[in-house]
Amino acid sequence: MPQEIAGDKIILTADRTLMSDYHRNEFLGFGTCAPPNVIPSWLYGWLFFPPIKTENGIPVAAPYGLRKIEAQLLSEGFSVLTVAPNHLKKYISDTKVLGIHVMDPFGLGPASTTFASVLKKEPFLAQYFRALLDNPKIREAKKRGLKIIVGGPGAWQFRYRSKFVEEYGIDCIIEGEAERVIGQIFRAAINGEVLPQYYEVSVKETPGLEEIPDITGPSVNGLVEIGRGCCRGCEFCNVTLRPLRWYPCEKILREIDVNIKVGSINWCCLHAEDVMLYGSKNTLPNDEKLINLHELVVKKCEGICWSHCSMAAIASKPKLFSKIAEIIRQKQPWWGTEIGIETGSPELAKKVMPAKAHPFPPEQWPEVVHTSMGLMHDNKLIPACTLIVGIPEETEEDLIKTIELIEDLKHIRSLIVPLFFVPLGRLKDEEWFKETAMKELHRELLIRCVKHDFYWIDKLIDLSFAEKWYRNLIRPFYRVFVGIVKYRAKKAGIQ
Numbered sequence: 001m002p003q004e005i006a007g008d009k010i011i012l013t014a015d016r017t018l019m020s021d022y023h024r025n026e027f028l029g030f031g032t033c034a035p036p037n038v039i040p041s042w043l044y045g046w047l048f049f050p051p052i053k054t055e056n057g058i059p060v061a062a063p064y065g066l067r068k069i070e071a072q073l074l075s076e077g078f079s080v081l082t083v084a085p086n087h088l089k090k091y092i093s094d095t096k097v098l099g100i101h102v103m104d105p106f107g108l109g110p111a112s113t114t115f116a117s118v119l120k121k122e123p124f125l126a127q128y129f130r131a132l133l134d135n136p137k138i139r140e141a142k143k144r145g146l147k148i149i150v151g152g153p154g155a156w157q158f159r160y161r162s163k164f165v166e167e168y169g170i171d172c173i174i175e176g177e178a179e180r181v182i183g184q185i186f187r188a189a190i191n192g193e194v195l196p197q198y199y200e201v202s203v204k205e206t207p208g209l210e211e212i213p214d215i216t217g218p219s220v221n222g223l224v225e226i227g228r229g230c231c232r233g234c235e236f237c238n239v240t241l242r243p244l245r246w247y248p249c250e251k252i253l254r255e256i257d258v259n260i261k262v263g264s265i266n267w268c269c270l271h272a273e274d275v276m277l278y279g280s281k282n283t284l285p286n287d288e289k290l291i292n293l294h295e296l297v298v299k300k301c302e303g304i305c306w307s308h309c310s311m312a313a314i315a316s317k318p319k320l321f322s323k324i325a326e327i328i329r330q331k332q333p334w335w336g337t338e339i340g341i342e343t344g345s346p347e348l349a350k351k352v353m354p355a356k357a358h359p360f361p362p363e364q365w366p367e368v369v370h371t372s373m374g375l376m377h378d379n380k381l382i383p384a385c386t387l388i389v390g391i392p393e394e395t396e397e398d399l400i401k402t403i404e405l406i407e408d409l410k411h412i413r414s415l416i417v418p419l420f421f422v423p424l425g426r427l428k429d430e431e432w433f434k435e436t437a438m439k440e441l442h443r444e445l446l447i448r449c450v451k452h453d454f455y456w457i458d459k460l461i462d463l464s465f466a467e468k469w470y471r472n473l474i475r476p477f478y479r480v481f482v483g484i485v486k487y488r489a490k491k492a493g494i495q
């Protein structure tokens with residue numbers, strides 16, 4: 001039986017590429033950025049973004065950002081239900097407002113544009129987002145007055161797709177941290193008032209820590225935010241425009257409790273732009289706060305990963321980093337994170353990310369990367385590293401330095417993912433980097449990264465899928481998939 005809710009009904013959802021636990025491996029979520037490829041799409045979908053389990057169409061876990069909006073609306077007295085995308089028909093007939101969470105709805109994010117340019121097809125995440133809005137039940141509900149409100153980190157992409165917005169009748173797109181404004185917008189939608197098509201949350205409307213509610217339902221893979229914002233100010237990044245705030249440990253532990261008690265998820269992905277800087281007001285890690293947080297989290301959880309951290313913070317305090325690794329590895333052999341290298345060129349670093357190396361000067365960026373990667377290798381933190389290809393002002397000399405750095409990192413357990421430049425942050429008015437602008441050195445860089453990843457990928461699959469029986473069971477599928485990709489690459493001349 002569908003779950004009943006009273007009052008003016010709001011449903012929240014996201015497409016299947018977001019409503020998945022990625023076989024409990026957050027980093028498999030990267031696979032949603034790829035287009036259909038060397039294996040059938042149904043098999044690829046099952047391997048990289050299986051649909052989340054549901055009870056009567058209610059997902060056992062949902063994306064963290066959607067949970068925050070759900071919590072905020074509940075705290076303001078709205079009747080809200082989060083529903084899995086393939087179960088909307090059970091609930092939508094008397095819904096007044098549908099809220100949709102988006103990350104990369106049109107595949108314009110750096111990873112998906114890169115894949116799409118190389119493979120010349122639309123990425124899965126864009127296909128599934130469109131399929132969600134093509135749902136005939138949503139179309140029907142729209143005719144009787146349903147309002148559709150979209151928000152999340154990928155909301156900026158709608159600015160490039162105004163025809164889509166019109167065609168699918170999207171009423172309002174909210175960009176930015178919405179806790180302080182979401183209630184007002186949903187209330188206006190319920191009252192049938194005209195909504196602003198785009199609502200950009202201003203810096204003044206950014207919520208303070210005390211205004212951000214705790215999630216009330218479990219988040220996908222136990223992801224829990226530990227802070228918002230970043231102090232490094234890279235030119236190409238949206239995050240940098242927001243103020244830096246760290247949550248107190250009590251709040252973080254309360255949200256972990258929600259995941260454990262409501263969702264039986266006893267592991268946790270600590271989320272911040274730089275987990276190493278937890279509790280710090282500048283670019284130097286705060287030993288006491290970081291150790292305390294990890295000791296508390298390890299007591300509660302069976303496993304930890306980090307969403308992001310920075311090279312400079314690790315390199316600035318090697319002893320602290322080893323101490324944190326020791327705490328985390330009491331219960332697991334390794335952990336993972338995403339981390340930005342972006343370039344191997346000190347000159348380019350100085351121009352577009354002058355504080356990325358801080359407290360070291362940008363001139364030392366390649367050494368900072370090298371030191372940090374060595375520390376991660378020794379302490380069993382496995383990074384998925386990103387590089388930006390085609391950033392404005394990039395010269396051949398810059399590309400050569402990046403290629404040299406990748407060569408230097410070949411013995412370090414890691415993945416290195418080159419991403420085409422996407423105009424965001426202070427560079428939002430610059431040109432997109434397209435495959436047609438690729439020069440020989442860009443190709444060389446991409447091939448070096450592919451070779452690096454091919455060298456490490458089988459070892460990483462073995463590590464990732466070693467711990468539990470069901471993981472061992474699905475491991476061969478990934479090995480076969482990688483085998484096919486390697487074979488195809490070899491045929492294309494990449495040895």
Ligand code: SF4
Nearest residue numbers: 230233234237240273
């Ligand atoms: S360090 Fe990362 S999050 Fe911070 S501004 Fe630079 S790219 Fe953005």
